[in-house]
Amino acid sequence: MDKMLSVSNLGKAFKDKQVISNISFEVHKGEIMAILGPNGAGKSTTIRNIMGIMYPDEGSIHFQSTNGKEIPRHRIGYLPEERGLYKNVKVMDILLYLADLKDYPLDKARTRALEYLKKFDLEGKDKVSVEELSKGMGQKVQFIASIIHEPELLILDEPFSGLDPVSQELFKDEIRNLAKNGTAILLSSHQMNLVEEMADRLFMIHRGKKVIYGTMDDVKLEYANFKCTIHGNNDPKQLELLPDVQRIEVNEGSTILYLDKDVNPNRWLKQLPEDLQILELKINRVSLHEIFIDIASDKNLLQEKKAGEVYA
CATH class of the missing domain: 3.40.50.300 (P-loop containing nucleotide triphosphate hydrolases)
Structure with a gap:
């Protein structure tokens, strides 16, 4: 170009x-x-x-x-x-x-x-x-x-x-x-x-x-790992046992699970407990908005990063 x-x-x-x-x-x-x-x-x-x-x-x-x-x-x-x-x-x-x-x-x-x-x-x-x-x-x-x-x-x-x-x-x-x-x-x-x-x-x-x-x-690909949002009344302790989960956020009536880098979403979904209440489920990549908030607020929660910059 x-x-x-x-x-x-x-x-x-x-x-x-x-x-x-x-x-x-x-x-x-x-x-x-x-x-x-x-x-x-x-x-x-x-x-x-x-x-x-x-x-x-x-x-x-x-x-x-x-x-x-x-x-x-x-x-x-x-x-x-x-x-x-x-x-x-x-x-x-x-x-x-x-x-x-x-x-x-x-x-x-x-x-x-x-x-x-x-x-x-x-x-x-x-x-x-x-x-x-x-x-x-x-x-x-x-x-x-x-x-x-x-x-x-x-x-x-x-x-x-x-x-x-x-x-x-x-x-x-x-x-x-x-x-x-x-x-x-x-x-x-x-x-x-x-x-x-x-x-x-x-x-x-x-x-x-x-x-x-x-x-x-x-x-x-570099920064935005997958996340899974589950709408339903579920015990977060039940979800903490799932593999490839970096952290969990619990909101009223929903749970967001932030997944490890390079996780295979199809295989990961098969590991969800059968008795989980799922009114709605969505799996997608972390949004640019969330990346922006993470960097601007110095939370550094989305991905383990080396000191300095993220270059994609």
């Missing part, structure tokens, strides 16, 4: 606090790359360095064959977490203004704006001022502003925040469509279910350092 963005050994400190250290990853043409981490992990600092809002103390950022201040940022689209459109300006005027800042032809920008407004159920809103829009509508307009100039690299910081389920589906479809047509996408989000559904690869930061980097499938 063509490498669109390369971040190498990035480091940034504010006064005596090291915010990110030795951050390295790549984003390829036509892929959705997720950058994850708890609040304060260094995601926004990394993104702001890429966008040239600030510059790193260490390391380098390459966009295709350019780096540093020479990066042509008119070829990059950016949806910031902090939304910010001029409230008293009409929708079409703000979209054309932002397209012009990116050196994009205004006739093409107007055509694309009308197409996207229709696609996002905002047809007829082009002459409405931004302050008259609902929060969700405003977010759609800002998303359109980030892609109106046909960027080669699109950086999305919490794009789904505050959206209703229907609007989330619209955004998901459009993000996938952009990637399918060759746009490299760097996606930051706390909604792990959406990231797990969409991302080709992921990079997770914790306390400014890399902890996970790889394809979604590789991360699942």
Whole structure:
């Protein structure tokens, strides 16, 4: 795959606090790359360095064959977490203004704006001022502003925040469509279910350092062991005797058994006691949400790990 963005050994400190250290990853043409981490992990600092809002103390950022201040940022689209459109300006005027800042032809920008407004159920809103829009509508307009100039690299910081389920589906479809047509996408989000559904690869930061980097499938195989959820009133002591069980969580009316790595689910299920009450049973891999919580909270319960990072 063509490498669109390369971040190498990035480091940034504010006064005596090291915010990110030795951050390295790549984003390829036509892929959705997720950058994850708890609040304060260094995601926004990394993104702001890429966008040239600030510059790193260490390391380098390459966009295709350019780096540093020479990066042509008119070829990059950016949806910031902090939304910010001029409230008293009409929708079409703000979209054309932002397209012009990116050196994009205004006739093409107007055509694309009308197409996207229709696609996002905002047809007829082009002459409405931004302050008259609902929060969700405003977010759609800002998303359109980030892609109106046909960027080669699109950086999305919490794009789904505050959206209703229907609007989330619209955004998901459009993000996938952009990637399918060759746009490299760097996606930051706390909604792990959406990231797990969409991302080709992921990079997770914790306390400014890399902890996970790889394809979604590789991360699942490396980190996400199987778990078995049994709904029914059962004595956990009866289940403690089962082989290949790392730990057991008991909730009201259900029991979750976290299984050892490389366990064979088909063989393991045959060992369940015959007198077990099973109203419902589900066996699947630990979710990205659970991996995120485990790392962010320093529980380290999902898998025995060596000191340092998990690399998939």
